[in-house]
Amino acid sequence: MIEIINIVYLITGLTLIFLSPTVFVIKFTKNINLNFFEIYSINIILVLNILLLFSFLKLNLNYIFYAFSIIGFINFFYIYQNFDFKKKNLFLIFLLFVFLYSIKIASNPRLEWDAAVLWIFRTLNFYEGFNFWNLNNVHDGSLAYPHLGTYGWALIWKNSLINFEYTGRIFYIFIYLISIFLIINKFYFGFVFSLIIAFTSTAMTFDHALFSGYQEPLMFALIIFIFALIYKVNNYNNLNIFHWMCVLNANLILWVRNEGMAFIFFILLILLIEKKITKKIKLFFILSFATIILIKFSIFSFYFSENIIGWKGYQFINFNQILSFETFRRLLLLIFQLNIVFFKYPLYVIFILLIFYIFFTKNYKYVELKYLIFFFLNILMSISIYYLVADPKWYFHASVTLDRILYQSSGVYLIFILRFMQKKFFLNLK
Amino acid sequence: MKIIKKKNALFLMLTLVIISHLNNSFLDFYSLLKFSPHERMTKAYGDCGGESYGFIKKIKKTHNLKLNLEILNENPNFSFNNSLWFTHRVNQDYDKSKLILINNNDSLKFIYENKYRLIFKNKDLGLFKILQKDKNCFYLEKI
Numbered sequence: 087m088i089e090i091i092n093i094v095y096l097i098t099g100l101t102l103i104f105l106s107p108t109v110f111v112i113k114f115t116k117n118i119n120l121n122f123f124e125i126y127s128i129n130i131i132l133v134l135n136i137l138l139l140f141s142f143l144k145l146n147l148n149y150i151f152y153a154f155s156i157i158g159f160i161n162f163f164y165i166y167q168n169f170d171f172k173k174k175n176l177f178l179i180f181l182l183f184v185f186l187y188s189i190k191i192a193s194n195p196r197l198e199w200d201a202a203v204l205w206i207f208r209t210l211n212f213y214e215g216f217n218f219w220n221l222n223n224v225h226d227g228s229l230a231y232p233h234l235g236t237y238g239w240a241l242i243w244k245n246s247l248i249n250f251e252y253t254g255r256i257f258y259i260f261i262y263l264i265s266i267f268l269i270i271n272k273f274y275f276g277f278v279f280s281l282i283i284a285f286t287s288t289a290m291t292f293d294h295a296l297f298s299g300y301q302e303p304l305m306f307a308l309i310i311f312i313f314a315l316i317y318k319v320n321n322y323n324n325l326n327i328f329h330w331m332c333v334l335n336a337n338l339i340l341w342v343r344n345e346g347m348a349f350i351f352f353i354l355l356i357l358l359i360e361k362k363i364t365k366k367i368k369l370f371f372i373l374s375f376a377t378i379i380l381i382k383f384s385i386f387s388f389y390f391s392e393n394i395i396g397w398k399g400y401q402f403i404n405f406n407q408i409l410s411f412e413t414f415r416r417l418l419l420l421i422f423q424l425n426i427v428f429f430k431y432p433l434y435v436i437f438i439l440l441i442f443y444i445f446f447t448k449n450y451k452y453v454e455l456k457y458l459i460f461f462f463l464n465i466l467m468s469i470s471i472y473y474l475v476a477d478p479k480w481y482f483h484a485s486v487t488l489d490r491i492l493y494q495s496s497g498v499y500l501i502f503i504l505r506f507m508q509k510k511f512f513l514n515l516k
Numbered sequence: 517m518k519i520i521k522k523k524n525a526l527f528l529m530l531t532l533v534i535i536s537h538l539n540n541s542f543l544d545f546y547s548l549l550k551f552s553p554h555e556r557m558t559k560a561y562g563d564c565g566g567e568s569y570g571f572i573k574k575i576k577k578t579h580n581l582k583l584n585l586e587i588l589n590e591n592p593n594f595s596f597n598n599s600l601w602f603t604h605r606v607n608q609d610y611d612k613s614k615l616i617l618i619n620n621n622d623s624l625k626f627i628y629e630n631k632y633r634l635i636f637k638n639k640d641l642g643l644f645k646i647l648q649k650d651k652n653c654f655y656l657e658k659i
Binding site: 087089090182186189190192193194195196197199202203206207210211214216220223224248250277278281282285289 | 527528531532535536538539540541543544545547548549553556557560561567596597598600601604605606607
């Protein structure tokens with residue numbers, strides 16, 4: 087029974103932590119109609135950036151938890167009195183989903199491979215009260231991996247009523263489900279239908295193995311947040327909170343996994359080709375993205391002397407080997423592997439089928455170029471990692487990591503699919 | 517109007533029950549109520565077998581370990597050391613005189629009485645005595 091109480095306690099804690107700073111967000115978006123999940127996603131971006139900053143200092147995780155919870159509690163009263171809280175039921179369903187998935191983790195708490203040999207030691211570092219600068223002494227042997235997710239994991243674990251690491255992983259479930267409900271709320275189809283979509287979406291994207299200590303679910307959510315922000319950014323010619331949130335979100339992406347670097351390049355490209363964004367703002371994005379990349383790169387280079395692409399010991403093949411028959415044969419195996427991943431995460435299959443449908447029926451009004459660009463760049467990057475590596479065990483790496491790379495960005499296609507459904511079946515656009 | 521609302525509530529309840537069932541939530545809930553966290557961890561990682569969570573925790577508890585311990589896993593499916601984190605403490609030294617051997621197959625060669633030679637993955641680690649044993653999991657001390 088204590089376990090159930092603990093889960094409810096931690097979910098309440100997370101709900102309060104990410105309720106702050108709602109007052110600030112509402113103040114800065116006075117004339118903009120934001121729904122509750124949009125406010126929550128902005129709060130998450132802000133709070134995670136603050137936590138990232140805290141991870142470099144030596145601060146007590148209990149104090150951080152209680153301080154944020156108290157601030158969240160104050161925000162709760164403000165929301166209760168001033169905010170027109172529509173779709174309350176959807177939020178209750180969200181909390182129910184967090185509970186259901188948390189008990190799923192608790193009932194099978196096993197950590198998977200990379201988590202048990204790598205990520206858990208970073209979590210232990212923060213759990214035991216050390217900060218980022220102590221990661222040098224951590225056992226895992228891969229200094230170049232970023233740490234933000236493990237800090238959140240440690241924060242929740244440290245404040246759990248029972249001392250087991252899996253309690254901290256509710257952190258990932260909470261943020262992952264916020265991202266799913268953010269999309270569902272954006273394309274609201276009525277309560278019951280939204281509930282069914284919420285279930286189908288989570289059934290397609292909740293991979294228990296990835297919630298066993300991997301950082302992919304956090305990346306999955308952050309990429310959804312940034313895509314949702316791109317829609318907001320498009321509506322404003324002057325710099326406002328959404329532009330800054332885009333940059334802060336990109337910063338988080340960099341500090342969750344190393345692939346984040348590639349993802350924010352793709353996102354920058356999408357922002358640069360958006361017609362509605364002014365040149366001045368495009369310049370702002372280029373400069374700010376360059377700055378955050380430089381900061382992260384400098385910290386890892388100067389302090390750890392490590393910045394890796396791919397995996398530890400990754401080396402590119404020689405230029406003259408790129409088009410050799412021997413290397414070219416890899417492509418077939420990689421395409422085969424890619425197809426396996428598409429069926430593992432069916433959002434890809436649905437996305438591809440929809441694209442075919444749109445092109446065959448010439449209903450181009452449903453297409454948005456940014457999804458196609460993101461898809462092709464993502465596939466290109468994923469294949470290139472294994473195609474260009476000199477490691478003879480490249481196929482082993484592809485078979486165990488390609489799915490994880492593609493999982494991280496798969497949430498984006500959920501936005502495309504639901505947007506298509508809304509336009510085709512609900513708005514009936516002509 | 518009330519009947520419609522009642523019908524809606526009933527429909528919602530039914531949807532939630534179906535979703536919970538499809539999600540195996542009832543089974544998860546039952547597992548949480550029936551087994552303690554320690555039992556679930558032991559079920560997930562094995563007592564003596566797999567990562568041997570049960571054995572390692574037992575050693576930690578009964579011997580009140582302060583230092584980190586080297587854990588050797590002979591199971592060929594574990595190319596990485598997945599058990600180390602169970603008792604690991606950051607910035608803590610390793611106890612060079614003791615170690616835990618799990619899933620022992622033929623690493624431990626009997627010499628005489630409580631004296632064994634430990635040859636792990638073709639590397640001779642020296643002579644050891646057994647401090648505690650459970651099936652093929654051992655807590656060893658260097659002689």
